[in-house]
Amino acid sequence: MSQPTILFVDDEKNILKTLQRLFLDDDYRLLLANSGQEALDLIRGGEKPSIIVSDQQMPGMNGAEFLAKSREILPESIRMVLTGHADITAAVDAINVGGVHRYLMKPWNDDELKLAIRDAVERFDLTLQNRELTKQLVEKNRMLEELTINLEKKVEERTRELQIAYRKNLTLTTILRKKLKELEGRDRIQQHLLTMHPLQETLNxxxxxxxxxxxxxxxxxxxxxxxxxxxxxxxxxxxxxxEGGQAIDAIPEEQIREIFSTGTPCCLNSLLHANKPGEPAMILSHLLVPVKGIDSLLGVITVSKQGQRPLAEEEIRIVGSFVQQAAIAIHDSQMHGNICALGSSLDDVLANL
Structure with missing residues (x-):
């Protein structure tokens, strides 16, 4: 803590010298002025005394007037009046106009004066500490508010990131489950094709x-x-x-014949009326996929599904992969039939020899 500065103002020089001797051994920095104007010049020149002790009765500018002007420049300073005149009016002016904290009489008691100065210094220091603490508190509250706002923003951003990641993970999980189900289906068909079965059973x-x-x-x-x-x-x-579902309308025969003619797959979507008011409308999807051999059209597989959305491209692709396995089954069945027919023909030829 810096050394406290005390300004004594009195038009009598011997009073100032007495005060200077009184506080010689104390850890104070002393300023002396012979008039209110001289004291103001010191303050306006940059001096910032913690304590200002002024005589009340001075020529030109009395103590109350000087203290009022010093108060405008240094409102934090502790102001005291030291006078030899027991004038109530002067005391009231000093307190109301000059913002005086204490009124002391001449001749003073040395111990009482030193105690008053020490109390004033402590009060000044406490005031400064309180002001500094208040300033720090305001700053910390501002920083805390900014931190809270930033934290809320970060929480919101992190929440959005987690929500996006969750949705992506959910989508990926759904895709993986569908892919796994497709692979299990393909494996089931492949295992079936490893042994001989009637074609109708394989197609089923x-x-x-x-x-x-x-x-x-x-x-x-x-x-x-x-x-x-x-x-x-x-x-x-x-x-x-x-329960509550609608019966699936049959695919028009001309549509199936068109696929046999063109060999091009198609998907037909139509809107179904809701069974009850307020229920969402359903969409009926008819998918027609040609079963192609190496150099011929082996057949057509149709798939019908009703739901709140039409068949997705991924679902159409999956059906296409199963249709390819169906083409292998039909081709193998035809080859088996041809071999059996060829064997019967050979048996007939050998029987006639």
């Missing part, structure tokens, strides 16, 4: 897998028969109808 297995993986309602397989006038499914599979 493929259709069951399609319904399970894609979540379709019905699926059917049509083979390219020599008699084009007949269009009957070789295999048909349906999922259980949910």
């Amino acid at each position: 297995t493929v259709l069951e897998v399609i319904i399970d993986v894609v979540g379709a309602d019905t699926a059917a397989a049509y083979l390219n028969a020599p008699d084009a006038s007949l269009l009957e499914p070789t295999a048909v599979q349906s999922a259980p109808v949910a």
Whole structure:
């Protein structure tokens, strides 16, 4: 803590010298002025006394007037009046106008004066400390408010990041589950193809897998028969109808014949009316996929599904991968039939020899 500065103001020089001797051994920095104007000049010149002790009765500018002007420049300073005149009016002026903290009489008691100065210094120091602490508190509150705002922003940003990451993870998990289900379906069909089965049984297995993986309602397989006038499914599979669900309309025969003619897959979507008021409208999707061999069209597989959205591109791709396995099964069945027919022909030739 810096050395306290005390300014004594009195028009009598011997009084100033007496005060100087009184506080010679104390750890104070003393300033002496013979008039109020001289004291103001010191203050305006940069001096900032902690304590100002002024005589009341001085020519030109009395103590109350001087202290009032010094108060405007140094409002934090502790001001005291030291006078030999017991004038109540002067005391009131000094307190009200000059903002005096204490009023002391001449002749003074040395111990009483030194105690008053020491108390004033402590009060001044406490005032400064309190002001500094208040300033620090205001600054810390401001920093805390900024930190709180920044923390809230960071929490919001982190929450958004976590929400985005969660949604991405959820999407990825859904994709992985669908992919795993597709691979399990492909493996099921592949294991079935490793052993000999009737073609209809194999096609039913493929259709069951399609319904399970894609979540379709019905699926059917049509083979390219020599008699084009007949269009009957070789295999048909349906999922259980949910309670309140609508029956699936059959795919128009001309649409199936068009696929046999063009060899191009297509997806037909139509809007279904809600069963009850307030329920969301449903969409019926019919997917028709040609089953292609090496150099011929082997058949057509149809898939029907109703839901709140049409069949997605990924679901169409998955159906296409199962249709490729169906093409292998049909091709193998035809090859087996040809081999059996060839064997019968050879048996007939050998029997005639």
